[in-house]
Amino acid sequence: MDGMIPTAGKEGYGVVPGSAEAGLDVQTVYEWEYLGEPLFVFAYTAMVVGRQCLALSLIALQVFSTRIQKMLQADAKDFLMQCDPASIGLAQSYVCEASKAFVRCFPPVSIIVALVVASQLILCQRLFYLMIRHGVLVDFQNLAPYKDPMFWWVVITCVLALCHFIFHMVVAEQQDMEVHDLKAVIDAVFFGLPALFYIIFLYMSYDVEWLLLPLSKFWEEDPEWALKTSSELVSWLNLDARATGPLHPESCCQVFIKDMAESMCIAAQMAPGYQAGGLDERATTAATAIKRQGLIQRAWIVELLMDYRMADDKSRHFRVAWSLWIFITALICFAAVALLALQIAKDVEDIVRGQHAEILGTVVTGVNVLCMVSVILIFLYDAWPSRSTSV
Structure with missing residues (x-):
C-alpha cells in the first residue's frame, strides 16, 4: 500500500477487525450493507428533505403565487399585507415592508439550509x-441545532x-x-403551521445516528461475525481526522476502501487517550471543542x-452520485437566490416610482441574498475537495 500509512502489522497495531487478516471473509455481502449503497443513501436523504420541502412548498405557493392563494381563499386578494403609507401611516409602512421581506425570504433561505444539512x-x-x-x-458527534448559525438563521427569519x-x-x-383582522389570522395559520413543521423536521435532521444501522440488524444475519467484529471494533470519533492528520499522504497510487479503513484504524489507535477500542473522555471533549467551530464541519468526509x-467500483459509483446531487443542489440553491433577486x-422599480417604504424591505432581502450566496459558495467549496474527483 504505497503512499499510505504503514499497515497495522508492520507497525505493531492490531489488524482491522473486518479484514481478511482477522480471519473473516470480507467478500460476504450482508443485507444491511445495501443501506450504504448510493441508491439507498440518497433515497433516505430524499425522504428527510422531502417532508421539509412539502412544508416549504405550502408556504412558497402562498407567498409567491396570488393565483394559488385565491384558490385557497376565494375572497383573498393578496397573501401579504398592503403596506400603503396613506392607509396605515409612514412609520408603519416601513415596518410592514421589512416584515413582508422576511416572509418572502423564509422559503428560499429554508430550502438552502435543508439541502446543506441533508448533504x-x-x-x-x-x-x-x-x-x-x-x-x-x-462515532458521529451530533451537532446540536441550536449551536448551528444556519438553524438560528432559519428560526429568526421565521419569527x-x-x-x-x-x-x-x-x-x-x-x-x-x-374582515382584515380575520384574514390576518387565517394567513398567519397558513404560514405558521407549515413553518413550524418545517423547523421540527429540520431540527430532527441534525441527528445523524437515527438513520444508521440498528443493532439488531447488525447481529441477525451472521451472529458469529458480528460477535467477532464487535469485540474488536475500533472507535473513530467524528473529526479526529483533524488531530491525526490526513489519512492519505500525497500519492498517486490507487487505494481501496479496506486501505482507508486500515488507515483510520491505525490513526484512531495512535490518537491520545485511545484505550481498547475507544477514546477517553478527554479526547472526546477535545474533538467536540474542535467540532463546534464554524458551521457543520464534516468536509474531511x-x-x-x-x-x-x-479505485473500487463502489467509490466510483458514489462519486458519480455525489456529483449529481451537488449539481441538482446547486441548481435549486441558485434558483432560490434568483427568485429573491x-x-x-421589482422592489427597486417601486422605489424609483416613489414607494420609499420598500427601501427597508429591499435592504432586508438584499442582506439575506448575500448570506445565501455565501452559504452556497462555502458549501460548494467543501463539497469539492482539493483532490478533485475523477469519475
Whole structure:
C-alpha cells in the first residue's frame, strides 16, 4: 500500500477487525450493507428533505403565487399585507415592508439550509456503512441545532416573518377592520403551521445516528461475525481526522476502501487517550471543542470519499452520485437566490416610482441574498475537495 500509512502489522497495531487478516471473509455481502449503497443513501436523504420541502412548498405557493392563494381563499386578494403609507401611516409602512421581506425570504433561505444539512446526512451514512463493514465504528458527534448559525438563521427569519401577520392583526384592530383582522389570522395559520413543521423536521435532521444501522440488524444475519467484529471494533470519533492528520499522504497510487479503513484504524489507535477500542473522555471533549467551530464541519468526509485514487467500483459509483446531487443542489440553491433577486429588482422599480417604504424591505432581502450566496459558495467549496474527483 504505497503512499499510505504503514499497515497495522508492520507497525505493531492490531489488524482491522473486518479484514481478511482477522480471519473473516470480507467478500460476504450482508443485507444491511445495501443501506450504504448510493441508491439507498440518497433515497433516505430524499425522504428527510422531502417532508421539509412539502412544508416549504405550502408556504412558497402562498407567498409567491396570488393565483394559488385565491384558490385557497376565494375572497383573498393578496397573501401579504398592503403596506400603503396613506392607509396605515409612514412609520408603519416601513415596518410592514421589512416584515413582508422576511416572509418572502423564509422559503428560499429554508430550502438552502435543508439541502446543506441533508448533504451532511449523505456523507455520514455512506462513511458509516463502509467503515463498519471493515471493523471501524465511526462515532458521529451530533451537532446540536441550536449551536448551528444556519438553524438560528432559519428560526429568526421565521419569527420575523410571523411578525408581519401579527402586525397586520394589530393594524386591523386599530382601524376596526374585522374582515382584515380575520384574514390576518387565517394567513398567519397558513404560514405558521407549515413553518413550524418545517423547523421540527429540520431540527430532527441534525441527528445523524437515527438513520444508521440498528443493532439488531447488525447481529441477525451472521451472529458469529458480528460477535467477532464487535469485540474488536475500533472507535473513530467524528473529526479526529483533524488531530491525526490526513489519512492519505500525497500519492498517486490507487487505494481501496479496506486501505482507508486500515488507515483510520491505525490513526484512531495512535490518537491520545485511545484505550481498547475507544477514546477517553478527554479526547472526546477535545474533538467536540474542535467540532463546534464554524458551521457543520464534516468536509474531511468528502476528502475521504471523493479521493480520486479510490479505485473500487463502489467509490466510483458514489462519486458519480455525489456529483449529481451537488449539481441538482446547486441548481435549486441558485434558483432560490434568483427568485429573491427578481424580487429585489421589482422592489427597486417601486422605489424609483416613489414607494420609499420598500427601501427597508429591499435592504432586508438584499442582506439575506448575500448570506445565501455565501452559504452556497462555502458549501460548494467543501463539497469539492482539493483532490478533485475523477469519475
